[in-house]
Amino acid sequence: MIEHLDHKLIKNLNVPFSVNQDMDKSFIAFADVFENCNDPMFIIDLDSCKILKINDEFLKNKELLSDALDYFKNKVEEFGLNQTINFQADGFKIYFNKLYNSDGKALVQILNLEKFNLENKATKSENHFLASLNKNKLLNKIPSGIIFTNDEFESIWYNERIKQLFGREFENRFKFIDAIYIKDISAFWNKINKLKSGLQEISFSCVIRNFSKSKEIFIDATVVKVDSIEKSDNGYVFILKDVTENIHxxxxxxxxxxxxxxxxxxxxxxxxxxxxxxxxxxxxxxxxxxxxxxxxxxxxxxxxxxxxxxxxxxxxxxxxxxxxxxxxxTHVNLKEVNLRDLVEQLILFVNNIYNLKPKVTLKIPNDYSIRTDDDRLEIIIKYILKNSFQYRDTGKDAFKIEVSVTQNEDFHLIEITDNGIGIPEKVKPHIFDMFYRGTELSNGNGMGLYNSREILKKIGGTMNVESKDREWTTAKIYLPINNKE
Missing domain, CATH: 1.10.287 (Helix Hairpins)
Incomplete structure (x- = not known):
């Protein structure tokens, strides 16, 4: 079988058999990692299922990979490379991980899942898929942004390109969907539902705000559902391609x-x-x-x-x-705003409307200043505070609101948390839709959060809302440090 494998490989190569030869133009960015990766890798022609190139690690493991490779080719011929392909023999289990494809060719990495089992006994919280991502330097060199999320679209892992596209760092498990602007959000959720129902891959377009450059980045995105390795691995892989320069x-x-x-x-x-x-x-x-x-x-x-x-x-x-x-x-009018004074005034204003006395905790320094449009920021915070008052939980002993602020080199983060009725899971995807009212307690017109996010875009910021039903809600407002009119 080993001799047969060598014969097939050499026969299918149109150039001398070598891992050091120049790669195709579309794969040239991966040449260094391809040759030095600690995992077996190969490039395959998806139409003919011919293996075009292999790396040194593949050569070292060719005895183990012979049967697995035949199994992989059969699956590709039958279903294409749009589904998870695993191979398992006695005491041996591998996963064929498609890293990149272009012009009918694909770059594939072979992950030894049994090896990950042994390595992860000391850290059971890290699953197989994440272990491979964390060890893989190649994914940080790929020109596309790659982010792996759980079923709730909370980030679990992302490569360096994601941080470059957004121009900032993210907090742990940030909500990826809230960090992008999708024009037709209803069509997006329809596609996600199809993905959950068995479709292997979907595509959509979106816009992201680069905080460090204060500019909009136009993105073509592909989403692949990840499952069947382990339950803890279930989620989505988003591949983001910057197409800003392609706009004519x-x-x-x-x-x-x-x-x-x-x-x-x-x-x-x-x-x-x-x-x-x-x-x-x-x-x-x-x-x-x-x-x-x-x-x-x-x-x-x-x-x-x-x-x-x-x-x-x-x-x-x-x-x-x-x-x-x-x-x-209206033109954006930037000025220095004392955040603590503004928040105190707005809490007093909203309290006078509802005639309540919540327990308020302010974690804002007295002299904390933000350069922004004060009129717009006032509208945003007022909307959020009104929601906290309106959707308070009357069954709890005390009505509590906490407002805090932190910052890094790129943005201010204002967090407004209450212990109200929270937001049900089925409502969360729609809370930023115009005129959407997610509860019978709502007596407004469903424009508060929609207006807030649209106003934030005007001053270079964004926001997302996190909540646990019947327990708490936190609105997070991100404002750029170096805001320019």
Whole structure:
């Protein structure tokens, strides 16, 4: 079998058999790692299933890999290279890990899973797949960003390119989906559902904000579902390709087009909302006025509460629409803002509306200053605080709010945490959608978090929300350190 394998390999090579020969142009970035990797690697032509190149580690292990390679080729011929391929014999189990493919060729790494079993006995919390990622220097040299998440899209591992694309470091297990902008979020979730149902791979486009460069990066992304190695490995691998330079319009025209699309989108939403958010209260007011015309004084006094409620709903909706328009058309005005003073004023303001006295903890230095647009930041924090008050848990002994701030060299992180009713899992994917109301307790118009994130984009920031149902919610606001108008 060994001689047969050698014969097949040599026969299928169109150039002298050597691991040091020049690689194809699309694979040239991997040449050094390919030749020096501690795991067996090979390049295969996916159409003919011919092995084009192998590295030294492959040669050293060819006796063990003969049967496995035949099994791999059969699977590729039958299903292609879009599914997990494992091979197992007596006391021997390997995983064929596709690292890169281009022009009908694929770069494949062979991982010895039994080897990982032995190495990970001392650290059982690290699974096989992550062990291979952490040991693999190749993935940090690939020009594409690669991030591995769990089923909840929380980051578990990412390569150096991800940090370059975003221009910043991330906290442990950050929510990857909240860190990107997807224009058609509904279509994205439909694709994810298909991926969960058995589709091997999906693609989508998105935009990310590079914090260090204060610019937008246009991304073509591919998502592959990872499973069947171990339960703890289940999740998704996102491969991000920067296609900013491939856009044929100038940067200014691109920004104008994006702004125009956003305005058109907001206009469509506005027209839709008129019938659902204004017509209802107006109809109620008309009905109340007709009742008042035929009622006595006592009944009129009882109806005043309903009049005030409908007027408050109308006024709140008009204010929210005004904030959308103001954010789109008003120039960003940066100034130094004392964060602690601003937060204290807003807590007092919201408390006066709801007439409650929460236990407030402020972990903000007295002289903490942020250079930002104070009007926009005020709207954002006010929205979040209103949510904390509105969705408090009346069954708990005390209503608590904590506001803290930290920073690194790239951004300020403002965290607002409450011990309210939390957010159910099924609601989380939709909380940033315009006009979405995720609970029967909501008496607003579903624009708070949508407005907050849109306003944050205008001043170069972003946000995400983490929550545990019935226990707590934390809104995280990221503002760039070096903000420029």
């Amino acid at each position: 319009f100038s940067e200014e025209i691109t920004k104008q087009n994006l702004a125009l699309n956003q305005i058109n989108h907001e206009l469509d939403k506005f027209l839709y909302s008129v019938s659902h958010n204004i017509r209802g209260p107006v109809a109620s007011l008309e009905g109340l006025l007709k009742v008042i015309e035929i009622s006595d004084v006592q009944t009129v006094n009882e109806l005043k509460h309903h009049l005030r409620l409908n007027l408050r709903l109308l006024n709140g909706f008009v204010n929210d629409i005004s904030n959308v328009a103001t954010n789109i058309h």
